[in-house]
Amino acid sequence: MLAAVLLSFGVIFVAELGDKSQLMAMTFALRYRWWVVISGITVATAVVHLVSVAVGHSLGVALPTGAISVVGGIAFLIFGAWTLRGDRLTDEEQLKAGRTARSAFLAVTSAFFLAELGDKTMLATITLATDHDTVGVWIGSTVGMVAADALAILLGAVLGKHLPERVIRIGAAVSFFAFGAWLLLAGLLPGSAAGPLAAGAVVVTAVAVAAGRAVWSRRRTHAPVKDQELLH
Secondary structure (H helix, E strand, O other): OHHHHHHHHHHHHHHHOOOHHHHHHHHHHOOOOHHHHHHHHHHHHHHHHHHHHHHHHHHHHHOOHHHHHHHHHHHHHHHHHHHHHOOOOOHHHHHHHHOOOOOHHHHHHHHHHHHHOOOHHHHHHHHHHOOOOHHHHHHHHHHHHHHHHHHHHHHHHHHOOOOOHHHHHHHHHHHHHHHHHHHHHHHHOOOOOHHHHHHHHHHHHHHHHHHHHHHHHHHHHHOOHHHHHHHO
């Protein structure tokens, strides 16, 4: 159970980075007390993820282990692409976050409940619950999401602005791609080291690309005028 808690916490925490729920949490925190926002997020997340683990457990009973791993790997690759694309609040969600409500707690809870239905964190929880302890996944996924949103509220209050959104989004996407490659190859090639090696290769490649882009950007910034004209 502890392994399921830790795994689910890590996966959902990463999934929530840069997600629209963090933007909603920051927006609500500007209007309501932080503890009211956290309470509403916790209740909404607990309910949504309880449904998610129930669905995931039902699928897990019906599917063989290898198939579960392959499906999970593909799902996390999709989550990586979804995260890389980015997420924005819709006009309706922005309006909900800024609207004065008779009960702040109910406003936050209902908004987050509706926002999480069908979101990648819900789908990730379903995927995890197919092959891990359901109670552990429920606890870990709920705490992971609340922790990520609490971090967003704290950073928004302390720094007065978001962390670099592009960096957060790419980092979360790379984590999903690595985990997806690991699961996919673990299902296709059980017992081999292909999964961990592929995950490591994804991370190393991402770091190398980021370093290369940083060097190229630095060279362009410090290049003489003639060199810059040649580069163009």
